[in-house]
Amino acid sequence: MQVLVRDNNVDQALRALKRKLQREGVFREMRARKAYEKPSERRIRERAEAVRRQRKLARKKMQREGLLPTRGKTARSR
Incomplete structure (x- = not known):
């Protein structure tokens, strides 16, 4: 690098x-x-990360389709 x-x-x-x-x-x-990370702990962590990624992708997809409001400055300001 x-x-x-x-x-x-x-x-x-x-x-x-x-x-x-x-x-x-x-x-x-x-x-x-x-x-050291035990193999069982590693599997659990990797599954949790995969679930988190899938939920994030689903949330972004729903926001693009207009089913969920987008988060940001415009949504919070009054």
Whole structure:
């Protein structure tokens, strides 16, 4: 992975690097490898993640079809 430093702005390059690492899932993997996870716990976690993903996709689909109100600034403001 490579990040360019422009105009000696190391802080901006560091933020870009952190964003790239976050997008690639490096932080999540480091946290997962910190301690051993039993295979049964791993299966349970992966199933829960799959259910969460499916619910999120279904919710977004319903919002696109107009069956659910979209969340955001316009829905909350009065």
